[in-house]
Amino acid sequence: MSRPHLLVIPYPSQGHVIPLMELSHNLVDRGFKITFVNTEVTHDRVVASSSNMAEGDYEEFIHLVSIPDGMKAGEDRNQHGKLIDSMLKVMPGHLENLIKKINESNSGHDRITCVIADEHVGWALDVAEKMSIPRAAFWPASTVLMALAFHIPKLIKDGIISAEGDPIKNQMIHLSPTMPAMDTTKFVWLCMGDSALQKTVFDTIILNNSSVKLADYVLCNSFYELEPSAFDLYPNIKPIGPLFSSRRLANLWPEDSACLSWLNQQSPHSVIYVAFGSFTVLDKRQFDELALGLELSGQPFLWVVRPDLVNGVTVVYPDGFETRVGSRGRMVGWAPQREVLAHPSVGCFLTHCGWNSTMEGVSSGIPFLCWPYFADQILTKSYICDVWKNGLGLNPDESGIISREEIKTKLVGLLANEGIKASALKLQELAMKNVNDGGASLRNFEDFIQAII
Incomplete structure (x- = not known):
């Protein structure tokens, strides 16, 4: 019997690649095969940073592949606005072609059975929906931030921000009565460099909000006690963290283990x-x-x-x-x-x-x-x-x-500071409880597995 075959695609930066690779390893341990899709530049860096391994030796059930991001060789990928625009123009077509190639190989016995996409590349969910493939969105940042993104239409309607994402006035607001106050001048898209990049990020958040509605499942690397108000506000977001894997294979920099x-x-x-x-x-x-x-x-x-x-x-x-x-x-x-x-x-x-x-x-x-x-x-x-x-x-x-x-x-x-040390140890205890037997994050993960088998 063949393994269920998942395609996993992160946004091309280390903070996004790492948790999705850890999730992939955990899925391999549960019987899945993974095709992990990076941009060409990220793929090369992941392989180079693990120089003690040959590219084909990563794992029998994790296949690393790459598609172009649309930028030229040597261009600065830290120009986030340019990278986001370029990816949106070229990567959906390349991803669709990759999936078609996989699905047509081996007499169709190795078909992609589910796409797990970083929510920051929401267009990958659009591709999966177009191809009638089950799909899951993965959120690699705080759930509070995802709640803020989902809340944008209400923030516009309530006159807190303009349709372009600018604060109407400087103020502290609550997304819900139980959530801590947020400074409207420090919303995430306003903390991203110049005004052009801020606009690109805000517009991309709107696009991704639309795409994530196509997801059958929304997963995140968090746990309930860390952000209870956000999960109460959006209960369809399922925490499966903290994610762990003894095999990471996702660093973009060579490690100094000495x-x-x-x-x-x-x-x-x-x-x-x-x-x-x-x-x-x-x-x-x-x-x-x-x-x-x-x-x-x-x-x-x-x-x-x-x-x-x-x-x-x-x-x-x-x-x-x-x-x-x-x-x-x-x-x-x-x-x-x-x-x-x-x-x-x-x-x-x-x-x-x-x-x-x-x-x-x-x-x-x-x-x-x-x-x-x-x-x-x-x-x-x-x-x-x-x-x-x-x-x-x-x-x-x-x-x-x-x-x-x-x-x-x-x-x-x-x-x-003994008080801070005590708080840190208490959070550690809650984190471990969630991923151990009977923990809420582990149950969410098991439920997801059963749904996509």
């Missing part, structure tokens, strides 16, 4: 782990302040410093920094983050508040020091600091810089 040996030499709960995801960029002055703040903290630290972390220039540390911190500081290009956060020597997580990082930190019971960069990260920071109370935020000075003194003070305070 840092785990360094962690083994540190005292319990003493290490500051610093990582800003795959998009965050700092200017040189801010980078230097961060380095000097870590030095001033007096604590051991593991710092993920991507080659492109500093805007427009090669990474250069402040004069004498590396000598002064010595073996107390470890800088790596990329780290095996889940293993790092689970390590007993790690005491806190200085983070950009990306959703995968947030879920991994919550699952490890680690306190957060929040430094959001853009988009939904700003909303996630407010939940960490004000609702879940498992972290602190950093405040910039009058010039917009987060100073070394602010960094040092917050780090030292966070490591000594």
Whole structure:
């Protein structure tokens, strides 16, 4: 008997690829075959970052394939507006052709039985609907953010935002009486760079809202107790998180696993782990302040410093920094983050508040020091600091810089804050309860499996 064959397609960035790959591995464990569709550039980076594996050796039941994103070789895929427009123009046709090719191969015995699409590529759900294939939408960010997206028509109707997504006036609003207040000037599409990109993102959200209505199932990487008001508002969104997989195969950066040996030499709960995801960029002055703040903290630290972390220039540390911190500081290009956060020597997580990082930190019971960069990260920071109370935020000075003194003070305070530590451990307990036997997230996952077999 052949395995049910699912096609999985993420938006082409690491924060989207990782949770869908983890979901794919969990589905393989339950008897499914997966065709995992990346853009060509993302596909090449995933394969290159796992250089110890040949492309054909990933897994017998996960087949990595790629389709073009419409941009030229060498073009900057961090131009998000241009990438979104290009993908929408060319990728639906390529996806349809790919599915036809798969369905016509092997005498039709290997047909795609369901499409699982990142909600950020809603057009993939349109393609599946056109081809009469069952479909599921997957949301890789906070459910609160998805609730905000679904709420846009009401926000327009109530005169809170214009039809173009601009706030009519600056105010704090509640999507429901039980949800925390949101700042209308910090809606996600308004935290995405210039006005042209903001418009592209807002228009894309509207399109995706329409496409997700075609989904038979809507899944997300969260759990009920983390965002109860959002799930009460939209009960058709089913949490299946936190997602775990011992086999990830989705990194866009080669990992430096040697840092785990360094962690083994540190005292319990003493290490500051610093990582800003795959998009965050700092200017040189801010980078230097961060380095000097870590030095001033007096604590051991593991710092993920991507080659492109500093805007427009090669990474250069402040004069004498590396000598002064010595073996107390470890800088790596990329780290095996889940293993790092689970390590007993790690005491806190200085983070950009990306959703995968947030879920991994919550699952490890680690306190957060929040430094959001853009988009939904700003909303996630407010939940960490004000609702879940498992972290602190950093405040910039009058010039917009987060100073070394602010960094040092917050780090030292966070490591000594027993109340925040207790909140972090309580959330960890709830997270694990959800994915263990009898847990609500596991039940939702099992229900989904039974529905698509």
